[in-house]
Amino acid sequence: MEVESVSASEEGESLIEAILEKRSSEEIHSKIKNGAPLWYQNQEGISALHAAAYNEDLPIIKVLLENGAVWNSVDDLGNTAGDIALSFNNEDCYRTIRDAGLRSEFFLSHLSSKSIEIDAPSSIILRNEDSTAAGSQSEFLNSPLLFTKDENGQAICKVKVEDEEIGVMMGWEREIMKQTVHQLVEEHPGVSSLKVLNIGFGLGIIDGFFQSLSPPPAEHFIIEAHPDVLKHMKEQGWYENPGVTILEGRWQDVIDDERLLGLGGLDIVYTDTFSESYQDLKEFFEHLPDLLSGPNARFSFFNGLGATNALFYDVYTNLADLHLTNLGMVVKWSDVDVGCDDGKWSGTRKYFGMRLYRLPIAQMAIQ
Ligand SMILES: C[S@@+](CC[C@H](N)C(=O)[O-])C[C@H]1O[C@@H](n2cnc3c(N)ncnc32)[C@H](O)[C@@H]1O
Structure with a gap:
């Protein structure tokens, strides 16, 4: 040997x-x-x-x-x-x-969705060795969260993982959320009475932007799983906001809720969760044909997987594009310059190292 x-x-x-x-x-x-x-x-x-x-x-x-x-x-x-x-x-x-x-990730993701056991330690999407709150949902949902502000006044929601602090959501992502809402609603034919679904409240940045639309959405659903985030939302009065419905639980468990399905299709769907893998995101993509109201409806997601390395970020971005295309969707990508100021991490783990965020807007292709 x-x-x-x-x-x-x-x-x-x-x-x-x-x-x-x-x-x-x-x-x-x-x-x-x-x-x-x-x-x-x-x-x-x-x-x-x-x-x-x-x-x-x-x-x-x-x-x-x-x-x-x-x-x-x-x-x-x-x-x-x-x-x-x-x-x-x-x-x-x-x-x-x-x-x-x-090609390799696409193939491996296909095998894994068919529950075929594969031994591919070199795959970036299948590697799931992280059993801490950053990589395991059950660990994350049982870990206390801290809502605070850093020394620059930036809002942060963070979780402690062993000796390290990790931002679940950080104020520097505000520009990404703002641009996302702008592109989701711009010239949308249903803008006067939008039916919106957001998954993952975090700091409530994107939900805040949806609420400040004029007029605000006719129906605004928020799915949120973490008990500390739900408590924070209650303290901030989100449960009393007219037109807002909060579905408590993991999206996997509440996505078939009658209140959502009874709407007859959503105009806008956004998802940005935490401690989930690409396979979870892909599984969410598969619900889109049932969730969206038709070709005018728009979907976006926080495109942050693999974003500590340019090649991995590019592969994830293209993989998502391929999987959405396979579902009959067309994706438009644009860049948001998020700068490269390391001060924005405030001592927490850096999970996004690119200067340009690649923002997706997907719609069902017209047949
Ligand atoms: C990154 S934050 C979302 C930030 C949000 N986009 C904003 O603008 O502030 C992720 C949120 O997703 C929630 N979350 C994580 N996994 C989830 C799941 N499977 N279903 C529903 N919510 C989940 C977390 O508790 C957290 O509040």
């Missing part, structure tokens, strides 16, 4: 070296054909795919991916091969790696 892993690491090193030294493609192909391990990462975390990305060598990138190279392995600096291609502005190399990731 030991002998085997020594030779695997020797072969892995030798392949990386051959790529970095730009040896002949025959030599590199022969090493791959002879079984050099493509998963191997050297002491700096560099894999053969990273090496090919450093060389901007598109043919070798393609051969590596076709032979099973891991598209999302991260080196010691936190970079994937895709990030390296992006840093060289090499669109072809970047897209080739991104599309391989997208």
Whole structure:
């Protein structure tokens, strides 16, 4: 066994070296054909795919991916091969790696929705090792939340995870929520009597924007699961707001509530939950054809998964687009500049590292 892993690491090193030294493609192909391990990462975390990305060598990138190279392995600096291609502005190399990731995640997500057991530790959407309140719903729903303001006066709702504080919702997302509402209602033919559903109250930012529309929605449903958020909503008088109905519980448990289904279709649906995975979001997408009133209805969601890494964010964004398209929807994407001021995290875990937030607006395609 030991002998085997020594030779695997020797072969892995030798392949990386051959790529970095730009040896002949025959030599590199022969090493791959002879079984050099493509998963191997050297002491700096560099894999053969990273090496090919450093060389901007598109043919070798393609051969590596076709032979099973891991598209999302991260080196010691936190970079994937895709990030390296992006840093060289090499669109072809970047897209080739991104599309391989997208195909792989799409396929794995399909298998997982069919409850087929798969062992794919390299999948970003299937990896669910986080059993803390940040990654486990039951843990989150049993953890106390703190509604407070940071030193800059920014409102925060946070949860403590072991020794770390994580923002469930933070005031800096206000611009995203504002732009989302703007695009959800802009020139909407039903704007004078909207039927709106929002999932996840958090700090109530998006619900506040919906309520300040003129006129406010005729029907405004909010689904919220966390007992501390529900208590906060009561204290703030949300239960008494005319036209507002609060459905207490997880969306998974209340999405079939008669009060919602009895409306005959919603004009606007938004979802932004916490401690849920991409698979949960995809499961929510599947309810949309039943929830939306028709082709004029609009849907958006907080597009934040994978947003600590440019490649992962791009893969998640495109994966969501593919899954919504498969449901017969068309998605328009626009960018919201959220800046890169690290002060906005106020000591909490940074969960969004991109300068540009990619805002989705989806509608059922007209048949
Ligand atoms: C990020 S916050 C939403 C922030 C909100 N968009 C705003 O503008 O303030 C997420 C909210 O979703 C709630 N939540 C998490 N999982 C949920 C679920 N499965 N069903 C309903 N609500 C959920 C959390 O308790 C939290 O209040």
